[in-house]
Amino acid sequence: MIQFVKNLNGKALLTAFAVTFLMLILIFLGSRNLQNFDAALITYLFGTIFAVFGITYRYTVWLQRPPTWMYFKRGFQIFLKGKIFSHLWFVSKQAVLNIGFQKFVYPRGKFRWLAHFFIAFGCVTAFAITIPLTFGWVHFVFAPGSFEIYEAHFFGFKVIEFNLGSITAFMTFHALNWSSYLVILGSLYYLRRRLTQPGVIATQNFESDLLPLILLIIISVTGLGLTYSYQFMKGFAFDFLAVTHAISVIIFLIWIPFGKFFHIIQRPAQIGALIYKKEGEEMGKAVCPHTGKEFDTKLHIDDLKIVTKELGFNFEKADGSSYLDLSPEGKRSTLAKAHLDARLKDGNLFG
Amino acid sequence: MSSDNLYNPSQEFFVDMQRCIGCRACELACAECETNGQESMIHVNYVDRAHTIQTTVQVCMHCDDPVCAIVCPADAISKDEYGIVHSANTERCIGCSNCVQACPFGVPKKEESYDLMMKCNMCYDRTSIGKKPMCATVCPSGALYFGTREEITEMRPRSTPVNSFIFGEETVSTKVFIMMPKGSKELKVF
Numbered sequence: 001m002i003q004f005v006k007n008l009n010g011k012a013l014l015t016a017f018a019v020t021f022l023m024l025i026l027i028f029l030g031s032r033n034l035q036n037f038d039a040a041l042i043t044y045l046f047g048t049i050f051a052v053f054g055i056t057y058r059y060t061v062w063l064q065r066p067p068t069w070m071y072f073k074r075g076f077q078i079f080l081k082g083k084i085f086s087h088l089w090f091v092s093k094q095a096v097l098n099i100g101f102q103k104f105v106y107p108r109g110k111f112r113w114l115a116h117f118f119i120a121f122g123c124v125t126a127f128a129i130t131i132p133l134t135f136g137w138v139h140f141v142f143a144p145g146s147f148e149i150y151e152a153h154f155f156g157f158k159v160i161e162f163n164l165g166s167i168t169a170f171m172t173f174h175a176l177n178w179s180s181y182l183v184i185l186g187s188l189y190y191l192r193r194r195l196t197q198p199g200v201i202a203t204q205n206f207e208s209d210l211l212p213l214i215l216l217i218i219i220s221v222t223g224l225g226l227t228y229s230y231q232f233m234k235g236f237a238f239d240f241l242a243v244t245h246a247i248s249v250i251i252f253l254i255w256i257p258f259g260k261f262f263h264i265i266q267r268p269a270q271i272g273a274l275i276y277k278k279e280g281e282e283m284g285k286a287v288c289p290h291t292g293k294e295f296d297t298k299l300h301i302d303d304l305k306i307v308t309k310e311l312g313f314n315f316e317k318a319d320g321s322s323y324l325d326l327s328p329e330g331k332r333s334t335l336a337k338a339h340l341d342a343r344l345k346d347g348n349l350f351g
Numbered sequence: 352m353s354s355d356n357l358y359n360p361s362q363e364f365f366v367d368m369q370r371c372i373g374c375r376a377c378e379l380a381c382a383e384c385e386t387n388g389q390e391s392m393i394h395v396n397y398v399d400r401a402h403t404i405q406t407t408v409q410v411c412m413h414c415d416d417p418v419c420a421i422v423c424p425a426d427a428i429s430k431d432e433y434g435i436v437h438s439a440n441t442e443r444c445i446g447c448s449n450c451v452q453a454c455p456f457g458v459p460k461k462e463e464s465y466d467l468m469m470k471c472n473m474c475y476d477r478t479s480i481g482k483k484p485m486c487a488t489v490c491p492s493g494a495l496y497f498g499t500r501e502e503i504t505e506m507r508p509r510s511t512p513v514n515s516f517i518f519g520e521e522t523v524s525t526k527v528f529i530m531m532p533k534g535s536k537e538l539k540v541f
Binding site for chain 1: 422479
């Protein structure tokens with residue numbers, strides 16, 4: 001226990017406490033001093049608070065790693081230097097394409113992309129609906145003097161109103177069901193892939209790759225089951241479904257910082273890597289001394305020399321020249337030439 | 352990785368790039384590896400095309416302290432209990448190419464359309480069930496060999512397997528061996 005406390009990262013702990021505290025203040029304000037808070041959702045609230053604390057802690061620990069910090073620092077330096085609107089446009093466009101639509105999955109397989117998009121869209125919409133509801137930020141009331149018109153309030157302010165029985169009402173009240181269908185379809189596709197493809201089977205493991213899919217399916221099926229139970233089955237097994245749904249959602253929330261779902265939080269770093277590459281290209285290319293060809297940005301190679309040294313690797317000679325100035329092909333050829341020299345020195349090309 | 356693992360630690364990988372004849376059979380075989388999704392991960396390139404037709408072949412050397420994994424800003428590369436350094440985790444890799452440029456053996460490839468790093472993982476779909484990597488099963492000249500230490504000693508009596516490489520001030524030790532003149536302890540590359 002003492003060792004566990006000693007191993008905790010001070011900066012990350014402080015940041016996690018600060019962010020969680022800020023979130024609690026926002027819950028208090030957004031729910032109008034808890035008057036709009038839905039007490040039935042209290043277990044979800046505790047799960048979310050733990051998730052926010054854990055996510056912030058892990059994210060801060062992760063940022064402190066030298067290569068991550070270098071990209072984070074450079075990303076902001078590049079973003080804030082000069083053409084800020086041009087950068088804003090580039091970042092927004094890339095965020096929509098890569099985070100919103102996950103376009104990089106498409107070349108790996110059309111159905112893989114569709115299934116991933118279904119899961120991602122389903123999860124993001126479910127987060128966007130349930131988190132504000134859990135925090136008491138969103139609540140629904142009848143319009144004053146009416147039992148026909150329903151109003152949605154956000155942070156206590158009216159946002160929209162709609163007639164009960166309208167298509168808007170149907171779509172809004174069942175929004176989480178649409179998310180569930182998408183998540184189930186996407187998860188089943190990936191589950192099938194993980195159970196049938198030999199390459200995936202060889203490198204996957206249960207807790208990192210199969211369990212997240214099973215958990216998503218349990219959450220979505222029990223969530224859908226709640227609607228079906230009260231609408232079509234006279235409340236049959238409602239308590240069982242409600243408890244199973246709550247437990248599975250809370251496991252999901254608590255597990256975000258530790259498992260596969262952390263990539264939802266981590267992935268936007270890809271946008272930082274893209275702007276780093278784009279701006280680096282304008283600053284100049286690195287030329288391999290062996291092939292004589294450009295192979296990367298000079299910014300990247302120079303930063304990598306700093307990062308590798310910080311991590312305890314020194315690829316430099318005493319004269320200051322660095323092995324990292326060679327392109328990957330240059331490195332392979334240098335190795336082959338060194339091998340040839342050793343063989344020639346021995347007098348036999350083949351041993 | 353899969354719990355019913357049959358990885359055979361007595362079988363090791365031995366590379367002798369002077370034996371590479373540039374036939375590229377290994378490239379085609381590599382693309383059959385199920386873990387790569389039909390992408391070839393092995394590298395065959397001319398050493399110095401202006402002066403010689405010599406080619407070299409390069410598989411992942413599976414470093415004991417893999418610099419690719421350590422410079423990865425997204426924690427996407429992992430090494431397992433058998434010393435296999437795995438290709439980037441698809442959901443974590445952000446396609447930054449740190450590993451591509453930091454690897455002293457020039458192994459990881461960035462697949463631009465996937466925005467993903469991919470590399471040789473010693474045909475884990477095969478080695479994890481006791482089979483040999485695809486490239487080593489098709490190499491006609493013995494540049495790539497996968498077998499026991501006794502077998503390679505008998506086949507190459509004038510050579511010693513070496514897995515220690517010097518790059519500037521850095522000494523890198525690996526799981527994969529390069530066949531060097533008998534009695535060699537290391538290979539100074541740079």
